[in-house]
Amino acid sequence: xLGAATKxxxxxxxxxxxxxxxxxxxxxxxxxxxxxxPAKTIETxxxxxxxxxxxxxxxxxxxxxxxxxxxxxxxxxxxKTTFLRSLNRMHELTPGASVKGEIKLDGEDxxxxxxxxxxxxxxxxxxxxxxxxxxxxSIYDNVAAGLxxxxxxxxxxxxxxVVERSLRGAHLWDEVKDRLDRPGGGLSGGQQQRxxxxxxxxxxxxxxxxxxxCSALDPVATLAIEDLIGELKGRYTIVIVTHNMQQAARxxxxxxxxxxxxxxxxxxxxxxxxxxEIFTKPGQQETEDYVSGRFG
Amino acid sequence: xPEVARAEYLxxxxxxxxxxxxxxxxxxxxLTRTLEAVEFQDVEMAQLVVADDDRIxxxxxxxxxxxxxxxxxxxxxxxxxxxISSLLHVLKNVERMGDQCVNVCKLIPISGNxxxxxxxxVGLILSMGxxxxxxxxQAKRAFExxDVEMAQxxxxxxxxxxxxxxxxxxxxxxxxDDADKREWAMTMLLAARAIERTADNAVDIGxxxxxxxxxxxxxxxxxxxxxx
Numbered sequence: 001x002l003g004a005a006t007k008x009x010x011x012x013x014x015x016x017x018x019x020x021x022x023x024x025x026x027x028x029x030x031x032x033x034x035x036x037x038p039a040k041t042i043e044t045x046x047x048x049x050x051x052x053x054x055x056x057x058x059x060x061x062x063x064x065x066x067x068x069x070x071x072x073x074x075x076x077x078x079x080k081t082t083f084l085r086s087l088n089r090m091h092e093l094t095p096g097a098s099v100k101g102e103i104k105l106d107g108e109d110x111x112x113x114x115x116x117x118x119x120x121x122x123x124x125x126x127x128x129x130x131x132x133x134x135x136x137x138s139i140y141d142n143v144a145a146g147l148x149x150x151x152x153x154x155x156x157x158x159x160x161x162v163v164e165r166s167l168r169g170a171h172l173w174d175e176v177k178d179r180l181d182r183p184g185g186g187l188s189g190g191q192q193q194r195x196x197x198x199x200x201x202x203x204x205x206x207x208x209x210x211x212x213x214c215s216a217l218d219p220v221a222t223l224a225i226e227d228l229i230g231e232l233k234g235r236y237t238i239v240i241v242t243h244n245m246q247q248a249a250r251x252x253x254x255x256x257x258x259x260x261x262x263x264x265x266x267x268x269x270x271x272x273x274x275x276x277e278i279f280t281k282p283g284q285q286e287t288e289d290y291v292s293g294r295f296g
Numbered sequence: 297x298p299e300v301a302r303a304e305y306l307x308x309x310x311x312x313x314x315x316x317x318x319x320x321x322x323x324x325x326x327l328t329r330t331l332e333a334v335e336f337q338d339v340e341m342a343q344l345v346v347a348d349d350d351r352i353x354x355x356x357x358x359x360x361x362x363x364x365x366x367x368x369x370x371x372x373x374x375x376x377x378x379x380i381s382s383l384l385h386v387l388k389n390v391e392r393m394g395d396q397c398v399n400v401c402k403l404i405p406i407s408g409n410x411x412x413x414x415x416x417x418v419g420l421i422l423s424m425g426x427x428x429x430x431x432x433x434q435a436k437r438a439f440e441x442x443d444v445e446m447a448q449x450x451x452x453x454x455x456x457x458x459x460x461x462x463x464x465x466x467x468x469x470x471x472x473d474d475a476d477k478r479e480w481a482m483t484m485l486l487a488a489r490a491i492e493r494t495a496d497n498a499v500d501i502g503x504x505x506x507x508x509x510x511x512x513x514x515x516x517x518x519x520x521x522x523x524x
């Protein structure tokens with residue numbers, strides 16, 4: 001993935017340009033994670049998402065670039081959260097929900113028969129809008145929670161190391177190192193969200209999905225999380241859904257704009273490109289109108 | 297079609313554009329009076345232009361402040377942002393053009409009350425001035441209409457002004473051994489230069505038109521690369 005182009009694409013331009021063979025081998029000398037493996041690229045082709053018969057998202061083809069922050073923006077109901085949740089097989093947890101099309105993590109189809117969705121969700125972690133640490137579990141146990149899914153036995157020493165690394169990675173260690181046994185629910189909103197990030201990175205994912213991670217936070221905590229995201233992209237690929245245009249402009253490298261023609265129609269991808277271009281000279285009038293606030 | 301949101305902000309932006317471009321009308325009026333002062337070697341008229349430059353400076357300050365406020369409070373992006381950026385440039389051009397008129401007018405008392413004026417030289421300068429007024433009007437219209445072709449055409453007209461400026465220089469060299477006449481001619485060369493710079497400022501405004509429309513900034517004519 002080294003040198004992958006970040007050309008702006010209008011819908012339709014990128015169709016049919018992907019070959020059938022995997023985009024890159026696992027041993028390429030591309031960007032690496034903390035675990036030393038190549039950080040992952042997500043490629044979607046013709047993704048259509050349904051809730052029963054209702055089509056929520058139509059025909060999304062785009063690449064999520066490795067070690068970059070990609071922001072998904074668009075008005076309410078345009079399908080960006082539904083699309084986000086399809087990337088790590090959370091969409092199917094809703095009864096009746098279904099996925100058509102292709103979603104590949106570094107060339108491997110995440111929906112292939114025989115693929116364990118739990119394994120997918122370990123590699124593609126998620127942080128939600130409302131911070132959701134396990135409230136009665138200690139801070140320590142919150143971070144270590146994901147390790148318990150691993151069948152391999154982990155020693156206390158190894159666990160301690162993972163917890164510290166993760167809390168440091170989430171910029172929370174200094175604030176909680178003397179009270180790791182206290183409940184996770186006792187922290188401030190911003191701290192709770194960072195705890196959730198620590199929990200997600202403890203299992204060494206390749207990709208982090210964040211669904212409006214700062215919506216419930218005050219401005220100071222929001223900027224702290226944005227700084228953290230800027231640092232985390234060095235180790236992970238990050239996708240963030242946000243309603244906050246200025247946050248997308250500040251915190252992301254690439255921006256994908258979703259829109260919906262009218263209520264009842266499926267959402268679709270209008271344009272994706274480098275953030276500085278989307279916010280200074282977008283290619284589509286629809287994008288221009290949205291980012292300029294001509295319509296909500 | 298969804299209703300246009302942010303109507304107040306858009307109205308404010310439109311008003312500020314009109315104010316900034318209105319500065320070009322002030323410049324044009326100043327230039328008209330400047331040319332009159334040159335033609336009749338009218339010291340009083342020259343002093344009026346100098347005093348009146350405060351109005352142009354005032355326009356600059358007022359619109360500049362309002363644009364900064366918009367940047368701070370409205371988070372403009374895309375075309376709005378490019379427009380605001382270019383209006384800040386245009387304001388600077390307007391202010392400089394006003395100052396160039398002042399520069400010309402300050403030269404007139406120097407040449408004395410009955411200077412040894414050369415009719416041909418005065419004629420060249422007045423011609424430069426008329427072409428420059430036309431450039432200013434065209435730059436304003438190109439900006440208002442977001443017309444990139446019209447903006448690029450400013451280069452052609454500016455070339456005429458540049459050639460007239462060179463003619464002034466050649467004429468000054470020919471104006472003979474009379475010391476007073478030479479002194480007057482050199483003063484008029486400075487005036488010609490100031491008018492030539494005014495025309496260049498109009499071309500700069502044209503470059504901003506292209507920036508607003510295309511998002512690309514490119515000099516229409518780069519003095520350091522005259523071959524193009």
